[in-house]
Amino acid sequence: MNRRHDSAGGFSLVELLVGTVLFTIITGAVFSLLVSAQLRYQGESNVTETFQQANVAIDQITRDVHSAGYPPKNSLSVEAVNMHPDTYALPFAWAPNYPFTPCSVGGSCAVPGPYDLIVEADVGSGKIQWIRYSLQGRTLMRGMAPKEKFTDPVDATTGSLVPYLENVMNGDKSKAIFSYDPGVVLPSDIRQVNICLMVEAPRPDPQTGQYRMITLTGQAVRFNPNQ
Amino acid sequence: MVIAIFTLMLISVVATAMILMAGSETAVKGNYKSAMQAFYDAKAGLEEGRGRLWANNPNSIANCVFPGGAMMPTSPATRVCYIVNPSSGEIVNPLDLSAANPYADTEFQQEWGIPVTDANADVQPFINSTSAVVGAGIAGPLFKWVRITPRSELSSKIDVSGNGQPDDPNPLFYDGTQQLVSSAGTPVSNAAQVQVLTVTALAVTPYGSRRMVQYTVAPSAFAAALSTFPSALTLDGNGVSFTGPSGGNGNGGGGNSSTFQISGNDLNAPPGSPSGIPAIGYTNSDDYSNSDSGLSAAAASSNYLSPAGVSNVGLIPPSTPQIPSGLPLTLQTPSGLDAMVQAITLNADKVVTGPVTQSDSNNIFPTGMSIETPMITVVNGDLTINAWHNSGYGLLLVTGQLKYDPDASWNGVILVIGKGVFVSNQNGTGQINGAVFVANTRDAAGNLLTNLGAASFTQTGGGHGIRYSSHWAKATQALLPYQVLSFREIAQTTP
Numbered sequence: 001m002n003r004r005h006d007s008a009g010g011f012s013l014v015e016l017l018v019g020t021v022l023f024t025i026i027t028g029a030v031f032s033l034l035v036s037a038q039l040r041y042q043g044e045s046n047v048t049e050t051f052q053q054a055n056v057a058i059d060q061i062t063r064d065v066h067s068a069g070y071p072p073k074n075s076l077s078v079e080a081v082n083m084h085p086d087t088y089a090l091p092f093a094w095a096p097n098y099p100f101t102p103c104s105v106g107g108s109c110a111v112p113g114p115y116d117l118i119v120e121a122d123v124g125s126g127k128i129q130w131i132r133y134s135l136q137g138r139t140l141m142r143g144m145a146p147k148e149k150f151t152d153p154v155d156a157t158t159g160s161l162v163p164y165l166e167n168v169m170n171g172d173k174s175k176a177i178f179s180y181d182p183g184v185v186l187p188s189d190i191r192q193v194n195i196c197l198m199v200e201a202p203r204p205d206p207q208t209g210q211y212r213m214i215t216l217t218g219q220a221v222r223f224n225p226n227q
Numbered sequence: 228m229v230i231a232i233f234t235l236m237l238i239s240v241v242a243t244a245m246i247l248m249a250g251s252e253t254a255v256k257g258n259y260k261s262a263m264q265a266f267y268d269a270k271a272g273l274e275e276g277r278g279r280l281w282a283n284n285p286n287s288i289a290n291c292v293f294p295g296g297a298m299m300p301t302s303p304a305t306r307v308c309y310i311v312n313p314s315s316g317e318i319v320n321p322l323d324l325s326a327a328n329p330y331a332d333t334e335f336q337q338e339w340g341i342p343v344t345d346a347n348a349d350v351q352p353f354i355n356s357t358s359a360v361v362g363a364g365i366a367g368p369l370f371k372w373v374r375i376t377p378r379s380e381l382s383s384k385i386d387v388s389g390n391g392q393p394d395d396p397n398p399l400f401y402d403g404t405q406q407l408v409s410s411a412g413t414p415v416s417n418a419a420q421v422q423v424l425t426v427t428a429l430a431v432t433p434y435g436s437r438r439m440v441q442y443t444v445a446p447s448a449f450a451a452a453l454s455t456f457p458s459a460l461t462l463d464g465n466g467v468s469f470t471g472p473s474g475g476n477g478n479g480g481g482g483n484s485s486t487f488q489i490s491g492n493d494l495n496a497p498p499g500s501p502s503g504i505p506a507i508g509y510t511n512s513d514d515y516s517n518s519d520s521g522l523s524a525a526a527a528s529s530n531y532l533s534p535a536g537v538s539n540v541g542l543i544p545p546s547t548p549q550i551p552s553g554l555p556l557t558l559q560t561p562s563g564l565d566a567m568v569q570a571i572t573l574n575a576d577k578v579v580t581g582p583v584t585q586s587d588s589n590n591i592f593p594t595g596m597s598i599e600t601p602m603i604t605v606v607n608g609d610l611t612i613n614a615w616h617n618s619g620y621g622l623l624l625v626t627g628q629l630k631y632d633p634d635a636s637w638n639g640v641i642l643v644i645g646k647g648v649f650v651s652n653q654n655g656t657g658q659i660n661g662a663v664f665v666a667n668t669r670d671a672a673g674n675l676l677t678n679l680g681a682a683s684f685t686q687t688g689g690g691h692g693i694r695y696s697s698h699w700a701k702a703t704q705a706l707l708p709y710q711v712l713s714f715r716e717i718a719q720t721t722p
Contacts, residue, residue, distance in 0.1 A: 027234060034238065041245060048252055055259060063716065070715040071385050075443065078405045080389025087386055124718050126384050223714035226566075 039206040046201040047212050050167070054197045054216045057140065057165045064131050065193050065220035067121040068092060071128075072224050086149045089120040089128045091222050093153035094187040102186050111154060112187055114176030118153050132157035133164070135177060140165040140197075167200040169213055193220045261434035264369070266716075269440045272370030272428030275358050276310060277444050280375070280424065281708040286357045292375055292424070305339060305382070306349045310373040312356035321372045321429075322350060329431055330371045334439060334717060338382040338425075370430040378425040378443060380408060399423040401445040401712065402546075403557035421446040423712065437719040447570060447707030456640075456662040457543040457554055458508025459491045459695035463564075463666040464647065464679035465511045469521040471530060472687050486656070488692040491533040494660060495698040503695055505541035506531040510554055510679075512542055530692075561668035561676045564644050568668075571624050571642075572605045574707050581608020581627050585615050585635075596620055601639055603706050609646075613653075622703045626669075633657035633690025640703040645669050647682035651690065658691035661699035 011019070069091035073081055076088055085099065094103050095111040095118075103109035111118055115135035122128050128147040132154075133140060143160035147153070170177045179194045200213045279288045291308040313319040321332035322344055335343035343350060358367030380387045380395040387399060388408050399406045400420035407420065426442040462469060472487045493503040507525055514520045525531050526540035533539040546553035557563040572578060577593040583606060585591050591610075596602040601621030609627035618636040626645030633655030640661045643649050647667030667680035686692070 030234065030238070037245075052255060059259070059262075067715050070713050071383070071443075072713050074401070074404065074712055075383070075385050075406055076387050077389060077407050080386060081405070083389045084386065087389075122715070223711070225711060225713075 036207075043205040043207055043212070046203050046205070047214055050199050050201045050212075051214050051216065053165055054199045054214060058195055058197060058216055058218045060142075060164075061117075061133060061193070061195055062218060062220040064119045064121065064123070066223055067123055068119045068222045069224035070121050084149075086128060086147050089122065089147070089224075090188055091120065091224060092187045092190055093118040093120055093130055093147075095152065095154045098153055099149075102188065105180055105184050105187055105190065107185075109187065112178065112180065112190065114178055115171065117178045117193065118157065120147060120153075130157050132161065133177075134161060135168055135171055136161070138166065138168050138171065138200075139163045140168045140177070165197070165199065167202060169198040169200050170196065173198055189226065191222050191226075193222075194218075195220060257434065258436070261432045261436040262438070265430045265432045265436040265438040266440070268368040268370045268430035268432065269428045269438045271358065271368035272310070272312070272356075272373045272430060273426050273440055273442045275356060275370075276373040276375055276426040276428065277442060277709050277711070279310070279357075280426075280444065282705050284708075288354055288375070291351050291354060305347070305376050306351065307335070307343065308351050308375045309353050310356050310375075311353045312358065312367060312370055312372065314369070319371050321374070329437075330429065332372070332374060332429070334427060334429075335374070335376075338376075338384075340381065368430070369432055370428050372429055374425075374427045376425050376427075378423045382425060383443070403555050403563075405556075406712075421450055424709075427717075439717040439719050441715050441717060443712040443714075444709040445712055447574070447704070447710050450704040450707060456504060456664075456695070456700050458505040458541065459503075459662055459693045460489050460506065460684060461508040461510075461543065461662070461664045462514075462682045462684060463510050463543075463554070463558060463664065464682045465514070466517075466681035467509055467511070467514050467520060467522075467665075468681065468683045468685075469507060469525055470683075470685040470687060471521070471525060471528070472689065486691050487530055487686070487689060488694070489531050490693070491537065491539070491695050493534075494694050494696040501534045503534040503537065505533050505538050505543075506693075506695075507540045508543040509540070510543050510545075510559075515540070515542065558666070559679075561679055564666050564668050564679075565675055568624065568626065568642075568644050570710060571603065571622065571707065572607075574603060575605040575624075576602040576621075578605045578607065579610075581606045581610055581625075583608070584611045584613055586613050587615055587617070592619060598638065601702055601706060618657075622706055631686075631690075633686075633688065637661065638696075639699050640664070643682075647680065649684045649686075651686040652688045654689035656689075656691060659693045660696045661693075661703065662695055663693055 069089050071088055073088045081088060092112050094109055097103060105112060110116065117133045119131045120128055121131065129144045130147055130153045132143050141161035142164035143157045143162060145156040145160050148156065175196060175198055177196060180190045181192050184190050195218045197216045198213055200211050204211050278284055279286055280292060281287060282289045288308060288310070309321060311319045319330050320328065321330055324331045324333060324342060324344060332343050335348065341347060356367060359365060376382065377398040379398055380393045384393050386393040387406050388395065395408050397409050397411060400409050401423050402420045406423055423443060423445045426444055427439065429437070429439045431437050489506040491504040491506040492501055496502045507522065509515060509522055515522045518524070522540050531539040544553045545559055546555050557567055579591050583591050592604050593602045596619065598620055603622045605624045607626050610625045611630040612635050613632045615632065615635040618638060621639045622642070623637065623639065624642045624644065628646050628648040628650060629641070629643045631649065631651040632653045633651060634657055636657040637659045638661060641659060641663045643665045645668055647665050649663065649665050665682040665684055667676070667682045669675055
């Protein structure tokens with residue numbers, strides 16, 4: 001009996017099966033890795049987006065605190081100060097009792113407080129503005145209203161508040177967004193505002209199904225001197 | 228084969244997407260970093276401008292800002308000094324207002340209503356930045372220019388006078404508490420005022436981030452408050468007391484009074500034109516009528532001198548528009564004086580915690596202090612100067628008790644603000660050329676008083692006393708750099 005040996009005859013069935021199995025295993029591994037990487041990437045993008053939004057918020061708060069108190073009382077004559085108290089800026093407005101007896105920071109002050117801050121500054125409009133940041137639920141709100149004498153800054157800014165940063169978890173975690181110089185008593189003496197934003201990603205992590213949270217901290221210094 | 232190619236394509240597409248997204252995130256973070264860098268570069272520019280306004284700065288630009296030592300001209304518009312800081316091979320010309328120039332100074336027109344190229348702007352030749360340390364290979368911050376101008380209602384858009392119209396082009400002055408509109412550059416209501424300037428800086432980073440920031444500055448609170456000293460020895464407060472050597476005012480405790488003198492005659496007055504101030508000044512008229520204060524006894528003594536027509540022991544009333552030479556507001560309250568103490572301490576060459584003793588064998592004063600280089604020394608607490616056979620130069624601020632042995636001399640100003648006690652009961656031939664100011668602002672526990680307390684000056688031993696010197700008073704005031712009155716950022720859009 002003659003057995004025909006043909007070296008150019010191609011693969012045997014066994015070789016083909018082994019090749020196919022190997023290819024399937026390798027391709028499966030590659031795709032598995034890809035899917036895993038993709039999920040990881042989606043998760044990280046989620047966090048990065050949250051980080052960027054918190055970063056922008058901290059940057060804006062920092063800029064506002066930098067300009068807090070501009071123009072100060074010493075920019076005017078005493079006569080102008082007495083006649084037009086709305087034409088100079090205190091660094092920070094307070095509640096209750098504004099503009100009368102200042103409250104005590106960390107004590108009787110509702111504002112400035114751990115979740116509420118009102119900066120007074122002319123940020124380019126030629127008029128003093130109250131710029132307020134207030135945590136309401138899980139949303140950090142921001143609003144601006146012109147400073148007017150005999151007007152309460154909380155009441156004046158409440159209507160102008162718009163959502164500025166969502167999913168802020170500081171309230172849930174009982175962690176202050178704003179904290180101030182140690183030992184400071186009067187709102188006008190605040191020189192540095194420590195900012196801590198704990199923000200949860202808007203979507204759950206695709207791999208774990210859990211909502212991830214980032215914590216971003218910063219410090220904003222008031223450059224306008226004490227008055 | 229087809230499956231393999233398909234797989235490779237899929238992998239490539241996903242990888243490319245990842246690279247692109249990672250790249251965009253890097254760019255976002257880069258932009259943020261660049262914006263922050265621009266802010267701090269611009270702030271560095273402000274600090275260079277502020278620092279070089281100071282006459283004692285080795286690279287002072289005072290001659291540009293104040294030609295011939297005069298105030299900044301302001302009519303009809305302004306005078307502009309620029310510090311420019313180009314990168315290597317770059318041209319920075321804020322006067323080129325073309326749209327293609329990223330460093331054009333268009334902000335000037337916003338402030339003054341005329342382009343900076345207008346002849347009335349009176350732009351001076353550019354001054355180069357000194358921020359880079361070339362020898363050490365240290366590059367400076369990337370600000371592009373710093374502009375220094377006078378400040379007015381018009382330029383600041385602030386209704387300083389309160390008349391409802393922020394449009395007055397006359398320069399503003401600062402009296403330590405408030406800004407006031409001058410009359411064509413002449414202070415209108417108080418002689419103790421200094422001119423207010425605006426310092427503006429633009430920074431642009433290589434990534435194109437732009438930040439512009441602005442300071443309002445004025446000579447130091449000390450200079451503003453004491454641009455003219457009210458008296459050679461000022462006892463500021465309520466219930467003050469003065470005790471001189473026996474024979475000086477008759478209430479002293481002995482010692483050699485033959486050479487002791489407190490004189491308000493200016494040592495630096497031109498020959499033949501005597502001028503000066505009271506030898507001893509007090510601020511509460513009740514203290515003079517209280518014989519325990521020693522003031523009325525001093526007034527009757529020939530040891531306390533002043534120019535003709537000026538009381539040798541005189542009441543220093545609060546400054547008002549009618550009495551411009553009175554005591555500035557800053558010096559009338561414990562809080563005002565305390566703010567001045569803080570400002571001086573921030574700029575001191577040396578701060579020492581008391582109690583300390585200065586003697587021949589124990590030097591607490593800053594190294595390098597000399598007649599050519601007067602310095603600022605602050606002692607937080609008590610200072611005893613004992614058996615120091617030398618001279619000090621500059622500003623000495625003591626917040627506790629100052630015990631002075633007149634073996635030593637001092638050329639400059641001595642401030643005893645806080646405990647407010649000056650004591651000297653030893654003999655010597657030392658003399659204070661300049662002025663002495665004593666105020667009690669804190670109680671024994673160190674708490675700030677509501678009203679000024681009982682400052683006291685006692686020199687019962689010997690020494691030559693105090694001679695008012697306008698030269699040393701001014702030289703001391705010049706030791707303090709310009710202070711920042713306000714700060715703001717000016718929003719920028721990419722041109």
